[in-house]
Amino acid sequence: MAGLGDMDGYEGTAAVEVGGSRFDVQVRLRGHFQPIDGRYHWHGRLSAHEGLDGVLGSGKAAGVLTTAEGSAPCELSEPDPSRRYRVTGISTPPFRTAGAAAGPAAAGPGTAGPGTAGLAAASPAAAGPGTVGPGTAGLAAAGRATAGQDAAGPGTGRQDSPGPAAPAPLPGHVRVAIIGAGLGGIGAGIRLRGAGVTDFVILERAGSVGGTWRDNTYPGCACDIPSHLYSFSFAPNPDWSHSFSRQPEIWRYLEDVTDRYSLRRHLVFGTELNRADWAAGEARWRLQTSRGELTADVLICAAGPLSEPSLPDVPGLADFSGAVFHSARWNHDFDLARKRVAVVGTGASSIQIVPEIQPVVHRLMLFQRTPAWVVPRRDRAISEFEKRLYRQVPTVQRLARLGIYASRESLVGGFTKRPAILKAAQGMALRNLARSIRDPGLRAKLTPDYIMGCKRILISSDFYPALCEPNVQVVASGLANVDGNTLTAKDGTSCEADAIILATGFHAVDAPIADRIYRADGMSLAQSWAGDMRALRGTTIAGFPNLCMVIGPNTGLGHNSMIYMIESQLNYIVDYLDTLDRTGAAAMDTRPGAQQRWCDDIERRMASTVWTTGGCVSWYLNAAGRNPTLWPGSTIGFRRATRHVDPAEYELIPQRRGTGR
Numbered sequence: 001m002a003g004l005g006d007m008d009g010y011e012g013t014a015a016v017e018v019g020g021s022r023f024d025v026q027v028r029l030r031g032h033f034q035p036i037d038g039r040y041h042w043h044g045r046l047s048a049h050e051g052l053d054g055v056l057g058s059g060k061a062a063g064v065l066t067t068a069e070g071s072a073p074c075e076l077s078e079p080d081p082s083r084r085y086r087v088t089g090i091s092t093p094p095f096r097t098a099g100a101a102a103g104p105a106a107a108g109p110g111t112a113g114p115g116t117a118g119l120a121a122a123s124p125a126a127a128g129p130g131t132v133g134p135g136t137a138g139l140a141a142a143g144r145a146t147a148g149q150d151a152a153g154p155g156t157g158r159q160d161s162p163g164p165a166a167p168a169p170l171p172g173h174v175r176v177a178i179i180g181a182g183l184g185g186i187g188a189g190i191r192l193r194g195a196g197v198t199d200f201v202i203l204e205r206a207g208s209v210g211g212t213w214r215d216n217t218y219p220g221c222a223c224d225i226p227s228h229l230y231s232f233s234f235a236p237n238p239d240w241s242h243s244f245s246r247q248p249e250i251w252r253y254l255e256d257v258t259d260r261y262s263l264r265r266h267l268v269f270g271t272e273l274n275r276a277d278w279a280a281g282e283a284r285w286r287l288q289t290s291r292g293e294l295t296a297d298v299l300i301c302a303a304g305p306l307s308e309p310s311l312p313d314v315p316g317l318a319d320f321s322g323a324v325f326h327s328a329r330w331n332h333d334f335d336l337a338r339k340r341v342a343v344v345g346t347g348a349s350s351i352q353i354v355p356e357i358q359p360v361v362h363r364l365m366l367f368q369r370t371p372a373w374v375v376p377r378r379d380r381a382i383s384e385f386e387k388r389l390y391r392q393v394p395t396v397q398r399l400a401r402l403g404i405y406a407s408r409e410s411l412v413g414g415f416t417k418r419p420a421i422l423k424a425a426q427g428m429a430l431r432n433l434a435r436s437i438r439d440p441g442l443r444a445k446l447t448p449d450y451i452m453g454c455k456r457i458l459i460s461s462d463f464y465p466a467l468c469e470p471n472v473q474v475v476a477s478g479l480a481n482v483d484g485n486t487l488t489a490k491d492g493t494s495c496e497a498d499a500i501i502l503a504t505g506f507h508a509v510d511a512p513i514a515d516r517i518y519r520a521d522g523m524s525l526a527q528s529w530a531g532d533m534r535a536l537r538g539t540t541i542a543g544f545p546n547l548c549m550v551i552g553p554n555t556g557l558g559h560n561s562m563i564y565m566i567e568s569q570l571n572y573i574v575d576y577l578d579t580l581d582r583t584g585a586a587a588m589d590t591r592p593g594a595q596q597r598w599c600d601d602i603e604r605r606m607a608s609t610v611w612t613t614g615g616c617v618s619w620y621l622n623a624a625g626r627n628p629t630l631w632p633g634s635t636i637g638f639r640r641a642t643r644h645v646d647p648a649e650y651e652l653i654p655q656r657r658g659t660g661r
């Protein structure tokens with residue numbers, strides 16, 4: 001970047017593609033990371049260009065801007081009197097930013113460790129995850145958090161790193177391109193190497209691996225499936241510190257696994273997939289990324305079911321006078337100590353955040369639309385003796401894992417067939433509530449009126465105690481309006497706040513990545529789904545040959561580890577590649593009839609589940625009230641269904657002459 005001082009930005013030559021034409025222009029760009037949506041917002045002006053005038057006139061248009069440093073989708077509008085168009089984008093910017101890679105990377109995870117009341121900014125470079133240990137009350141602001149995990153990385157080993165290494169160059173063509181370096185993308189890479197496939201890249205928009213476990217750095221963030229189960233079956237970790245390990249440790253585990261399985265050479269960081277087009281003539285995917293183009297025979301989409309924060313549409317929120325950020329884009333620069341803090345939402349993230357911040361804030365207002373069923377979290381530190389035993393006799397750890405898996409799986413009938421089975425657990429949750437909350441008014445607010453399991457069951461032993469503290473107010477109504485620093489709930493309750501934490505979940509049923517994947521006739525996956533995600537065996541989609549999704553439609557769980565489902569899908573994907581090789585086909589396209597039969601069966605089974613019959617509205621359901629997210633069966637059933645590809649479910653697309661691989 002030249003000539004813009006210490007601001008993030010770019011000044012120089014660029015090319016803009018709009019309306020099928022490409023124009024060489026000069027551009028001056030600036031931008032900043034916006035914690036409210038965890039995205040990079042950038043803008044600037046293009047030099048005047050007659051060709052652009054001809055295409056645009058005074059109208060607006062979408063295009064793609066490419067600078068010497070990258071490319072990104074943009075919008076062109078508002079020509080000034082000299083006919084210089086304004087260019088704006090909300091994405092990984094087409095220029096390097098001061099804080100490593102843009103996007104979620106810039107949010108700065110890694111600053112506060114588990115159990116940390118570390119609600120202010122410790123520089124991540126000085127305190128990566130694992131540096132600030134559980135129970136640390138690090139309240140002081142220290143330095144800038146925007147360098148993010150990319151500079152620090154999980155664990156103390158890379159604390160002094162000056163920043164991310166330059167991203168690896170993009171290859172022109174690969175056999176397989178994997179999008180995303182979370183558990184799904186890393187797992188896919190490991191399985192591909194295991195199957196002898198080495199011609200692949202993992203494109204990751206952030207600056208490090210980790211996905212969920214890199215981006216969610218809020219105080220108290222931990223898994224809610226025990227760690228011995230919430231880890232890859234082929235990469236057990238005997239050193240988990242707790243039964244429910246905290247985010248820094250899980251993130252560190254993913255970094256370790258990446259090294260252990262030699263994945264670094266395949267990883268390309270700071271590279272966001274902007275658009276993927278199936279080129280039918282060549283039988284391959286054409287990928288446009290923030291750093292250039294490449295092609296791939298097969299596209300594995302592991303962009304994450306919960307990677308795009310969902311922000312509530314509350315009037316006045318954008319003009320709130322204090323700090324506002326999403327739980328998955330924690331603002332470590334903002335010191336919550338002695339502030340009036342509103343937390344919006346009472347889901348899985350909120351109940352981990354509230355007990356952590358309650359002791360340090362002046363006042364905490366919790367906006368709750370619907371109360372959750374909460375059961376105690378039986379967490380404990382794992383002793384040194386146990387860790388040694390797991391290291392020396394791995395079978396013991398495998399048995400421990402199997403025990404956890406079996407006890408979780410024993411609940412599946414309650415979720416999918418006879419919700420009455422969950423009544424016993426519901427009784428336990430009610431007793432937990434009665435024991436923990438003495439005030440009948442508060443207890444009434446916190447008592448769910450739907451069957452347990454209908455929404456995600458939450459586990460916590462310190463959420464209810466935190467709500468009983470005098471500085472906490474539970475507003476049993478959703479946030480309706482923000483005016484200056486005054487927040488008003490739907491029931492009229494109002495209060496003032498210095499900060500709003502949006503623990504409002506993710507775009508789970510509308511998979512934003514689907515807007516970026518196009519079939520041969522130009523229809524996007526989002527258009528093809530029309531708000532209702534569907535796939536064959538949760539993985540492949542009719543009309544989109546050689547596209548495999550990890551955690552695709554109807555693969556989520558309410559009761560067990562998602563890693564089990566990911567590993568099942570990876571079996572299927574490896575067999576998919578093997579089937580291509582065996583048959584000599586260039587590509588396989590899912591037969592619509594096969595996909596329909598699979599979805600009909602899901603639909604039939606979904607009818608008896610607690611998610612359909614439990615009397616609640618949850619994030620599992622789409623606007624039409626259908627559940628496109630969860631798997632309505634046992635995980636063993638899904639494992640069986642994804643063991644092998646049935647070629648009869650696919651149309652094989654032959655190699656074209658001259659395009660052999």
Ligand SMILES: Cc1cc2nc3c(=O)[nH]c(=O)nc-3n(C[C@H](O)[C@H](O)[C@H](O)COP(=O)(O)OP(=O)(O)OC[C@H]3O[C@@H](n4cnc5c(N)ncnc54)[C@H](O)[C@@H]3O)c2cc1C
Pocket residue numbers: 104179180181182183184185203204205206209210211212213216221222223224225230271272273274302303304305306307349513550551560561562563
């Ligand atoms: C706070 C939290 C706690 C959770 N706890 C549990 C738990 O205890 N047990 C459980 O089973 N599940 C849990 N989950 C669900 C969890 O998301 C999954 O278990 C798992 O981590 C998903 O992995 P993934 O790789 O599919 O997605 P992610 O981890 O979300 O990774 C997706 C990656 O894709 C990248 N990406 C996205 N779009 C693009 C693009 N266009 N170009 C390039 N890169 C892109 C993202 O940056 C990200 O790195 C939890 C989720 C959250 C949010």
